Amino acid sequence: MSTRKLAELPGPDVAARFGPDTIIVQPTGAVEHHGPHLPLVTDFLLADHIGGAAVERAADEGLDVWQLPTLAFTKSDEHSWAPGTVWLDADTMFDTVVQIGRAVALMGAGTLVFANGHGGNTALLQVALREIRRRTGLKTFLMPTLARVPGPDGEDADERGLGIHGGAAETSMILHLRPDLVDLARADRWVPDHIADFERIAFNGGPVSFGWLSNDFGTPGVVGDASRASAEYGKLLWDVSLDQAVASLHEIARFDPAVPR
Incomplete structure (x- = not known):
């Protein structure tokens, strides 16, 4: 059986195949x-396609790695004001992933990796x-x-x-993966320039972070410039993202926090 999707295995095969070197994504x-x-399914597509392709390639390269079904409903309450968003509160999401961890441990695997496509999940x-x-x-691990x-x-x-959300990168990636789901005629530049000049308060990497909802910025729930998107940029993002994910899995496979004896 060539599948790397854990849920497609018969139950007894899990017990027979999994061990301390098994990585579950x-x-x-x-x-x-x-x-x-x-x-609405943008972040699901990113996690599902890149995570799945990384597992397949890493397995072809010799890793004992398997993929669980992608979680669709996660911590998206920053978009709870917008119709179509389906989200779990922090307690429910936290309990869900911890219980997944319990199940993975009972399977006999040694490592659990979250391959995350939605920034709102990162801190949790x-x-x-x-x-x-x-x-x-x-x-x-989280990657x-x-x-x-x-x-x-x-x-x-x-x-x-x-x-950070719905801008050039995400739009380009979905143009590469599912162009039928993208309407570039409705894309625009939605960058909140009025907060860009703060030196310490920032979304990514700044010393001061802040709580926010996606309708805080005077944009239609987008933070970024979707008008810059292209399928060519999406293909570049796909290639680099997949290479990065596979390289991460190889490093995860040999990582041990203990001091070598």
């Missing part, structure tokens, strides 16, 4: 508002890594599915460090 996406030009999953580790002994890649017109040419 749990993709985490979302079903949430992505503006007028992208589908980071806390869950330690909780699952403490409760089960599993090695636990992104979408890489940060300079666009064809240069690094962050028009998004000013604010291209």
Whole structure:
């Protein structure tokens, strides 16, 4: 049987095949508002496609790695104001992933990796890594599915460090994966320039973070410049993101926090 999808295995095969070197990948996406030009399923597609392709390639390269079904409904309450968003509260999401960790440990696997396609899950999953580790002994990891890649017109040419949701990168990636779901005629530049010049308060990497909802910025729930998107940029993002995910799985496979004897 060539499948790397865990849920397609017969139950007895799990017990027979899995051991301490087995890596289980749990993709985490979302079903949430992505503006007028992208589908609600955007983050699910990123997690499912990149996570699944990374598992397949890593398995072909010799890793004992398997994929759980992608989580569609996750912590998306920053978009709860927008019709179509389906979200779990923090407690429910946290309990869900911890219980998944318990199940993975009972399968006999040694490692659980969350391949995350939705930024709103990141902080919660980071806390869950330690909780699952403490409760089960599993090695636990979190990796992104979408890489940060300079666009064809240069690094962050028009998004000013604010291209975090529905902007050039996500729109380009969905143009590559599912162009039938993208309406570029409805894409625009939705960058909240009025917050871009703060030196310490930032979305990514700044020393001061802040709580936000996606309708805080005077945009239609998008933060970024979707008008810069292209299928060519999407293909570049796909190639780099997949390479990054596979390389991460190889490093995860040989990682041991203990001091070598």
